[in-house]
Amino acid sequence: MTFTACLLVAGLPASWLATAGDVPTTIPSSAPINQAEFDAILDEVVGHYQLPGIAVGVIEDGKVVYVGTRGEIGSGSGQPITSNTLFKIASNSKAMTASVLARLVDAGKLRWEDPVIKYLPSFRMYDPWVTQNMQVKDLLVHNSGLPEGGGDLMLWPEPNRFTRADIIAGLAHIKPAYSFRSGYAYDNLLYVVAGEVAAAAGGASYEELVQRELFRPLGLSRCRVGAWRSDQVADVAQPHNRVDGRNVVVKADGATVDPLVSAAAGGIRCSLDDMLLWAKNWLAPDATQQAWLSAEQRQAAWVPRTPMPISARRRAWDGTRLYAYGYGWRIADIDGAYTVSHTGTLSGMYSVMSLLPDRRSGFVVLINGEAEAARTVLNEVLLKRFTKPAESRGVAYYADELAKESESKQPATSEPAVGRETPTSEQFAQWWGVYRDPWFGEVRICREGGQARFVAEKSPLLSGRIMRSGSRYLVDWDRDSVDAEAWLDFHKGDSSQPVRLTLAKVDPEADFSYDYEDLAFERIRGCE
Template sequence: MKKPWFQAILALLAIASLSAHAVKPVDADIDAAFDDAVARYDLPGLAVGVVRDGEIVYLRTAGELAVGSGNEITPETLFKIASNSKAMTAALLARLVDAGKLKWDDPVIKHLPGFRMYDPWVTREIQVRDLLIHNSGMGAGAGDLMLWPSPNAFTRDDVIAGLAHLKPVYSFRSRYAYDNTLYIVAGEVAAAVGGAPYEELVRREIFEPLALTRCQVGEWRRDEVGNVAQPHSQRDGRNVVAGGDGDVIEAIPMAAAGGIRCSLNDMLTWAKMWLTPDRFGLVDGKPWLSQAQRDAVWSAQMTMPLSKRMRDWDGSHYSAYGYGWRLADVDGTQKVSHTGTLSGMYSALTLLPEKNIGFVILINADADEARTVLNQTLVKHFTAPAQKRTLAYYAQRIAAEDKDETAARPVPDTSLRIAASSTAMQQWLGVYRDPWFGEVSICPKQDAVHFTSAKSPMLAGKVMQLDDRFLVDWDAESVDTEPWLAFVAAGKNQPAAMTMAKIDPDADFSYDYEDLHFSRVRGCP
């Protein structure tokens, strides 16, 4: 028999052989999914953590802050959590409800008298709760071009003022359509009743009492904070930093919708607070959030479409949106979750409250499929372990789905495009204005015609021609969704007009070109 001291030494050696950023117990199935995700999708960086019964039972990171930097990702590395910020904004409002400063059914104009929607009736009727549940009647992603691509010159006031010009495509409260802009309004409601800017309230009401020590919002300095993951995209088959940070990370208008950054450890602390409130949801011995408000944010507020994938993969029977959370059932158990998507940064937070399990995925790459299959593999690991579903299994299922969808909705072939000449576009040259997006110019420049946005400098590029149609080839490689341009000739007392539409109809809805309606206001300089 081995001596006890010898067994102890062997145990210590085993622990030392693990990744520097992994903790016991290591789950072999999760490890396999982690490794496969990194290899299959060539991820520059990945961070995954799991909590069960209030304890971290899995913690692992891989990759670099920026490829080639030599700076490793750790559990303290900051990632953009993107739309996982929405749950924090909703929790901030819930805290204000607990404090008696706000009611969920308060009219928005009670707290923001100057707020306007396109329809005056909706302006009067829209309540604080409506700001959080995607039922406004606007199309998906309406107004997002004031937020992305960034940096741009739109202010928070610009975004809120722009809502008055965004024409709805559905009846108010009739259906779900995801939006970001109304979360910005929600942040300003919080600021109005909380007596401090949104960013200050988040630090005071969420970060500090819950000890989310690395989370950042508003303006901060990259090198003072340190250990900050950078976004990446794939170019010529390799990962490169795209849209990386400068020394100063500036405050941005969309903080309440998706502008918070946190580390893996922070997000696991946040998960534990929701899953085990009697241990991790107490501040000075008192509940950080009342049970009534915990119930409210996790209650179905707006029905969401139940997709074929949810039925086939998870046996789901319902799908709904709460206050900043998506709600569904998976294999007979409750799932509370959200994802976050920004160019070059993807996140996922999934909670299984009935099992007291939660997990976090953070990736510093454009990694939609990687996040989907890894998240799904982890969900099934806990809800249906006997199925032994691997990451490869779900990758293959998505490949089959994509093949069917591509056949059904092919992307138009624009490979025969040529640069549009100023002669061909003579009738349409000029400066155009949209009520919420502002001015763009369609003007000659260096023997070509260029589209240039006054307030969104990333939206600049060469106008191209394909047969009798025009499109824009964006200069910035990080802007990957090209638009068609359509023109209408001037009429009696009507200036020439221009509209835009995505060439790829299935591209990210945040490129909401279809919401733009330009009128020509003057000729080219």
């Protein structure tokens, strides 16, 4: 199916169709495979960004032609990363969730056009009309009207006490940022809902379905979802943060790994070997893999459904003119080549899978450290290996360009958090109490151990000391892994109205999953 044909199927704007016709159909051949070249690229990225561990695999014309691993599963552990090491693939889980649904469509157990409430009668969106008209396919394409990352505080930071039922109930209280199906904003909650739709239609839990419909038939023997024992699985990468110039393990696994509420959005773990097998299933399926999913559903997965904004960097680096979201995949033209990809980001873990279907080629990158820039640079260098093989630009060039871009950005806030001090009892006396947001639940803002403290009932990691900075208050979270501080803004009306509380990111550029701005608390009682 050509890229233009995909756009026609998706029913995207005529301007997109006109542009799609300009995409070159002749793509230059990639350079001969050079193991030493790939090793040099990998070593340069690891050295430049001081990564704790990484696993990279490259597929050329349906065959794995390179596997490279560096570093340790945990800094100082002495246990090396291998192609068998389990990594959190984060949002690369979304394509797997969409594929579970596709398998159920093939089996006649649901239709993409079915209303969500057919399977989840309690499902509600903020707008009743959207509730009635939300279809299963709408859950996958980020056009629901939810704000970017809306409700993500019910998923992260983890672990927390929110359930999937809490998420379904909470959606009714999250105000839309735009109208239904009118634009793109990335969300995670509706993938959790998609997992529950699959469970209702498939007659088993989401975790059981993933194993039944994906892991077992495709032979993804190392992938894990749900509850499992890390001491029995072994060889499991741990996430790292950079602290004082060192890679430090954060939120290390215990002997037992608990199920994640967010599994359908980003809770699957896989090894590089299994991710390469998953990629080959899409690029060059054998007879067994072809039987696993119909040609119709394979095609449907990669139809561009929701147009996405194209950044200045993407235009400059890749000449991208078409960029859209499908069923758990991003579709784009890069240097005239048709690409399908996704990234995954969790605290201390980064991943990317980039596929070039017309070449039956692609690659997978798994990293167990803070590595957004490293992932961006490595993804670009490997892509150019296929789309512009004669180009001499390498890791140093793209790393430098990325650093210049970062330095040129204007600060997004004119009110930095400086001059922090502990508020006095007199300053804070009117704000003590228990506050409630309709979807996030209760938080206590009370005196504990001589400090003013913020403690979230269902998200224990969102606990910290309240500080005064200038004329405002902020929360200094107890855990360094919660890296986005929040302003607290109290609002006092007349005596007939409760005190209200709103939050905002101290650093507006912090990860969108810290969706403090979507919270609207009211004080419901005093501190006991």
